[in-house]
Amino acid sequence: MTEETEKHGKPWKIVGKFNDFKGADLLRQGILLEGEEDLAVKVKKLSSGFVVKIRNKKGESGGTTEEENTDQRTKKRKKSRKGKDRRK
Secondary structure (H helix, E strand, O other): OOOOOOOOOOOOEEEEEEOOHHHHHHHHHHHHHOOOOOEEEEEEEEOOEEEEEEEEOOOOOOOOOHHHHHHHHHHHHHHHHHHHHHHO
């Protein structure tokens, strides 16, 4: 299948990988203490450990435009129509 997967929201950037939660949490807390209010920080559990991810809450990738939203809706409609055709 060569269908494109749709990604929603702003992309996250990996800033560190750790084997234990304590190390990952220390990095997360350090980033939060730097005081950048427009950063979102999270610790994510993986099968092989933990990863710390960040992204801008606002700024250059500040959401989707109306044109992008329209394109996304069009893709969803086409995808749902394909499913209905297969069911018949």
